Amino acid sequence: MNTGTNQVSLDDVISIDAKLSDEETLVRDTTRRWIRERFLPGVPTHFENATFPMELVPEIAELGLFGANIQGYGCAGMNNVSYGLAMQELEYGDSGLRSFVSVQGALCMFPIFRFGSEEQRQKYLPKMAAGELIGCFGLTEPGAGSDPGAMTTRATRDGNEYVISGQKMWITNSPAAHLAIVWAKVDSDDASTIRGFIVDTDKAGITCPETHHKMSLRASLTGEIVMDEVRVPADAILPETKGLGSALACLNQARFGIAWGVIGAARACFDEALAYAKERIVFDRPIASKQLIQQQLVDSATQIALAQWAVLHLGRLKDEGKNFAPYHVSLVKRNNCAMALDIARVSRSILGGNGISVEFAAIRHMLNLESVYTYEGTNEVHTLILGRYLTGENAF
Ligand SMILES: Cc1cc2nc3c(=O)[nH]c(=O)nc-3n(C[C@H](O)[C@H](O)[C@H](O)COP(=O)(O)OP(=O)(O)OC[C@H]3O[C@@H](n4cnc5c(N)ncnc54)[C@H](O)[C@@H]3O)c2cc1C
Structure with a gap:
């Protein structure tokens, strides 16, 4: 429940707008508006009922978000920063929604695009971009x-x-x-x-x-x-x-999107906790006036900012076709998932008892992020990928 009227925007804290093109800002803002209007009102019920809003699939396709960074075949052909920003806004809604879009694009359309025949691309990609085939x-x-x-x-x-x-x-x-x-x-x-x-x-x-x-x-x-x-x-x-390397190449695409996406989940938790802290009166004052709460909010904002700058750097490298290796992706997937999970837990705690209700977003994100921490290479697997890169020793 983000009710803050004078709420500071994390975009300003991070100064990200100055580094985005008009097109990138448009993708972010369009996805952001759609999430708030079309997705957020219904997601607590879907979470409780364990359902996915399939009726929104045509709208996601209309936004150009299936296989968004693929060129041709009915795909939007966005750059990788725009793609990352869109993943972030989707996961501000729910990790389940971002997972749906990641799987469709990075794990199904990308392998057909990268490893498929021209006939396979023509047969599947346009219909998948349109959300007609899942x-x-x-x-x-x-x-x-x-x-x-x-x-x-x-x-x-x-x-x-x-x-x-x-x-x-x-x-x-x-x-x-x-x-x-x-x-x-x-x-x-x-x-x-x-x-x-x-x-x-x-x-x-x-x-x-x-x-x-x-x-x-x-x-x-x-x-x-x-x-x-x-x-x-x-x-x-x-x-x-x-061989297995082909499957891992697909995972690398998806992990790039996850590293962006989980920042969205962290931001949703942060926004909610900040608004709540400004309203919740305890010991006669809003809890936002308490030093310990401020420290939690400041630590969260700092970690989100650092994660955001890291993926923006990586996105630019990817767009420029520069040095972009699996261990780069491991670094941000590992760091950002752990960061988002920590922030979800802290934010849930700032909400006190209310924090355990799905009427607030924090616990839903917190529970979701346990999966995101584990899938697409667990935290330990990415530690070992980076450890092998740093030391030359395979510790798997
Ligand atoms: C909600 C959800 C959705 C998923 N979606 C997909 C999907 O669409 N497609 C798909 O193919 N898979 C999917 N997965 C599977 C996911 O990728 C795996 O769960 C993940 O790779 C871990 O594998 P595992 O569960 O077998 O755990 P295990 O491999 O059994 O690992 C168990 C524990 O041991 C640790 N471990 C493993 N090896 C080592 C080691 N060498 N040293 C130290 N620790 C180690 C792990 O980090 C983990 O903590 C999904 C999982 C979830 C939960």
């Missing part, structure tokens, strides 16, 4: 999460088809998906090669049951992909995928 990304398995190379899903060539069997779990959007990007070990030529496939979810032998009882990302559909001898045409393979 995708999911199946990498994680019950026995293979942080170590996806341990996957057991197999694709075996049989004439003009591949036959795929295996189980994927914790798959965002799978219950609503028309297609899945499935990663599988291919037996025929080289047993150790992991390849990507576009698998239409209406094929015989595939089911995508929803995962229930989540206490995090409740306003997001999560499910399995269970494949029992699913036959797909040979041209369902993404021809340019060459």
Whole structure:
């Protein structure tokens, strides 16, 4: 509940506007307005009911946010800073919404764009940009999460088809998906090669049951992909995928968006806590007048500002095609997720008892961020990626 009328804007604290182009500001402000008008009023109910507002998908497409940084094929072709700003505004709404858009764009449209044939791009990308086809990304398995190379899903060539069997779990959007990007070990030529496939979810032998009882990302559909001898045409393979590195390249795109997105969740919590602190009277004065509360707010604003400057720098590097390595992304994904989770917890505490109600945003973001901390490479996995880069020692 952000009721502050004279509230300081974090944009001013960060001085970010001075560093954005008119187009970047427009993308941010348009997405921001849409989130406040169309998404925020309904999200507490979706969170409580564990539902996702599918009816908003055409509006998200209209905003150009599916595959927003892809050129051509009906995509908006935004630069990476605009894309990041949009992810941030979406996650100001809810991590589940940003997850939906990240999966569609970075984990499904990007692999088709980067590793697919021209026919595959023409067939899928325009409809995915329009939100007419929804995708999911199946990498994680019950026995293979942080170590996806341990996957057991197999694709075996049989004439003009591949036959795929295996189980994927914790798959965002799978219950609503028309297609899945499935990663599988291919037996025929080289047993150790992991390849990507576009698998239409209406094929015989595939089911995508929803995962229930989540206490995090409740306003997001999560499910399995269970494949029992699913036959797909040979041209369902993404021809340019060459091992696990191809899947990791997709994750790198998504992690870039996450590093921006979680700042939005942190900002939502901060804005709410600041407004609340100015109104809540305890010991005859607003709690905003108490030094300990001010310290919490100042620490939060500082961490948000530093995170914001870091992703802006990285976004500019990415747009300039300069040195942009996976460990750069690990640094900001790891730091910003932990930062946002800390700020959500502190903000929840500033709200006192009210902080445990979903009528306020803090606890919803706090619970969501536990998933974001874990998915797309856990905090520990990114620590080990950076540790390996710094020391040259593989500690996995
Ligand atoms: C809500 C949600 C949505 C998701 N969406 C998707 C999706 O769309 N597609 C998809 O493919 N996956 C998805 N995932 C899966 C997610 O990426 C995995 O959960 C994540 O990679 C961790 O894998 P795991 O759960 O198997 O944990 P594990 O790999 O079993 O890890 C357990 C713990 O051990 C730690 N650990 C692992 N290895 C080491 C090591 N070498 N040294 C020290 N510690 C280590 C981990 O950091 C973690 O703390 C999603 C998960 C969630 C919760």
